Amino acid sequence: MPSPPKPARRFARLVATPLALAFVPSLAFARPVAPSVLCDTWPEAADCRGRVVGCETCHTSTWPAAWNDFGFAVGMAFPGGIEDDADFAAGLPTALAAVARRDSDGDGVDDYDELLVGTSPGDEDDVWLWCAPTEREALDAPVRRGFDFRAALNRASILYCGRSATYEELAALDAQPTDAARHQTLHAAVDECLASTWWRDEGLPRLADPRIRPISSVGASSTVGIVIGDYDWDYRLWSYVLTQDRDARELLRADYHVDRAADGSLVRVEGTIPTSATRGPQPLEPERRAGMITTQWFFAINTMFSPLPRTTAAQAYRAYLGMDVSKEEGIVTVPGEPLDVDDKGVRDAQCAGCHATLDPLSYAFAYYEGIQGASLPSLGNSGRFNPARPEREIPGWTDPQAFLFGEPVESVVEWADVAVESDAFARNLANLFFRHALEREPTVPERTAFDALVTSLAEDGFSANRLIHRVVDLDAFGGLTP
Amino acid sequence: MTRPFLSRAIGAFVLVSLAACRPSGNGPAGPGTEPPETCAPTTEAPAPEPLHWRRHAAFVTDVHAALALDATTGCRELDRTPCGDVHLVALGGNDVFGAGQYEPVARPLATTPLVVDRFVLGACSNRVTLDAEATPVVFGMLDLAASTVSRDDARATASELFRRLLRRDATNEELAEIAELAEETNARDFAVAACFAIGTTSEAVLY
Structure with missing residues (x-):
């Protein structure tokens, strides 16, 4: 359906907005249930395949609530009044169906089509005019014609070896007689880089920095004598899991630790780690462990002294599932939440939208100590599991049900089990290495190839190495625009 | 959807090169609809991936x-x-x-x-x-x-x-x-x- 001219739409909106607010007063709220209902209605939408639609799909602001063109069109298409979330959830599919073939933002593409390809139906500047895909020319290698093997070898060497390809390496590539041989040479070089000490000890740790968030002044080598945890354990586990074709889900499932052998290699160690004069311990029992999100450092730096460790859960959600609650990503409202167990006022309307997701994410983490001692060798009880902690910190604690993605979980270990089996985990892992390689998000025409990366993880045993090999074969890695 | 500036720049470039794909008077098009008849496959060489910083x-x-x-x-x-x-x-x-x-x-x-x-x-x-x-x-x-x-x-x-x-x-x-x-x-x-x-x-x- 052709869009009305822009001035007319603007005028219509100008007139209709106060009318809508006057006659449908409950529209003046953001509805945290909307993303999940949208995905139930249109699961094929790009943002529903592995992550949850963000509030910005409809809103320009959630408090006070304000809408973009799409959100406004959806609101006006509701079949009846909206008294509460239940009315809203019941009416939203009908409203979405009503606007599917509209072009709310006037950018030339239907709202439904924009959601399919992953552009915003409420932002006229975010658009991709679609054409039928063209046939790919077949080569004797699994890359597109025009793929620049020299550029790819150089890029791979820089990214995974920490240096450019040498003159001799490039000359050897040029000497290969066929694209298939060049492709084989390229991937042999990638294998060599991924087995290098640079990738293990420098390349991979730099990808972990925003996830581990070390603070050297309170780390094991603190020069001021205040140690709250030893994040070297975290870095070693990260690098161990993401090398040698290991299962990347171990990031959140490992019940072991990783130490460094005399030759510099990383070796798995079992059980708890006693303290020493030069490094911090890992006191948590293996059955309570869930990889990166249960190290002593993770609890010390995220939980600190919080009665309900929302920051800890939010960092786990952000770092390993790719969704930042503070940016209103990954909102999956749990009915009846937030309970406001620690009396922080999070039931207020401007807080509840996020805390109905965040608080149930956090409950399971409340049983782990944050900072409980701050000096080597013991570090006190930091990071230990303590069933009595919630009641000690929050008198009257009722052991509320924890949830992840709307699914009840009984512990952090179960939280992690649900997390690693989710599309969000796979998508976040693929996104990590895609962004590392190309320093940007996938574009709309790359979405199919990116989806293939995500789905390939299962068949590749969640090997980061195999994932990287697939990234190297992407058109963009060889200098092509898809 | 927010996208980095670079992606927007790429998007803008490809938008220009695909300008012929914009349906003329036939309404919006997308993967949920048939591609417009005027949308011929582009024959130009694809634009290269932008240069990256050797960090x-x-x-x-x-x-x-x-x-x-x-x-x-x-x-x-x-x-x-x-x-x-x-x-x-x-x-x-x-x-x-x-x-x-x-x-x-x-x-x-x-x-x-x-x-x-x-x-x-x-x-x-x-x-x-x-x-x-x-x-x-x-x-x-x-x-x-x-x-x-x-x-x-x-x-x-x-x-x-x-x-x-x-x-x-x-x-x-x-x-x-x-x-x-x-x-x-x-x-x-x-x-x-x-x-x-x-x-x-x-x-x-x-x-």
Whole structure:
């Protein structure tokens, strides 16, 4: 359906907005249930395949609530009044169906089509005019014609070896007689880089920095004598899991630790780690462990002294599932939440939208100590599991049900089990290495190839190495625009 | 949906190239609808992936490898600290333990060109000094004590530097251009200037 001219739409909106607010007063709220209902209605939408639609799909602001063109069109298409979330959830599919073939933002593409390809139906500047895909020319290698093997070898060497390809390496590539041989040479070089000490000890740790968030002044080598945890354990586990074709889900499932052998290699160690004069311990029992999100450092730096460790859960959600609650990503409202167990006022309307997701994410983490001692060798009880902690910190604690993605979980270990089996985990892992390689998000025409990366993880045993090999074969890695 | 500026720029470029795909008067189109009849497959060569910044680790390693230097013999500030460490952030690295900077800057800073010049000039100068004082490693085609440089020696030196610093053979035009630096210059100054000129090209900094 052709869009009305822009001035007319603007005028219509100008007139209709106060009318809508006057006659449908409950529209003046953001509805945290909307993303999940949208995905139930249109699961094929790009943002529903592995992550949850963000509030910005409809809103320009959630408090006070304000809408973009799409959100406004959806609101006006509701079949009846909206008294509460239940009315809203019941009416939203009908409203979405009503606007599917509209072009709310006037950018030339239907709202439904924009959601399919992953552009915003409420932002006229975010658009991709679609054409039928063209046939790919077949080569004797699994890359597109025009793929620049020299550029790819150089890029791979820089990214995974920490240096450019040498003159001799490039000359050897040029000497290969066929694209298939060049492709084989390229991937042999990638294998060599991924087995290098640079990738293990420098390349991979730099990808972990925003996830581990070390603070050297309170780390094991603190020069001021205040140690709250030893994040070297975290870095070693990260690098161990993401090398040698290991299962990347171990990031959140490992019940072991990783130490460094005399030759510099990383070796798995079992059980708890006693303290020493030069490094911090890992006191948590293996059955309570869930990889990166249960190290002593993770609890010390995220939980600190919080009665309900929302920051800890939010960092786990952000770092390993790719969704930042503070940016209103990954909102999956749990009915009846937030309970406001620690009396922080999070039931207020401007807080509840996020805390109905965040608080149930956090409950399971409340049983782990944050900072409980701050000096080597013991570090006190930091990071230990303590069933009595919630009641000690929050008198009257009722052991509320924890949830992840709307699914009840009984512990952090179960939280992690649900997390690693989710599309969000796979998508976040693929996104990590895609962004590392190309320093940007996938574009709309790359979405199919990116989806293939995500789905390939299962068949590749969640090997980061195999994932990287697939990234190297992407058109963009060889200098092509898809 | 928010997207990085670069993606928007790419999107804008492709939008222009796909302008013929915009349905004329037939309403919007997308994967949920049939493609418009006017939407012919594009025959132009696809645009290349934008250039990327050769960041700290690779840049420092490349310059050191090209000139057979390391952190102790390469560029050093006040002869005490490796320039690569001092200028970590401006060279595109992230100072995680010193500054709690968990991710590198997205694009070169205003000081990045200065730091690149500083780093390469320091490395080139040190290499020339080392070659002048002992068996030369990089500048073996030159008599570094000479007050003049022949055209052939200048071209041979340039050729060696292209292979070392840019990992490719130079074109005739490039050799001629570098050789011009040898006019009315002593060998040592020419060596530093040629090394600096090649090592600070955009090709050395971007990939």
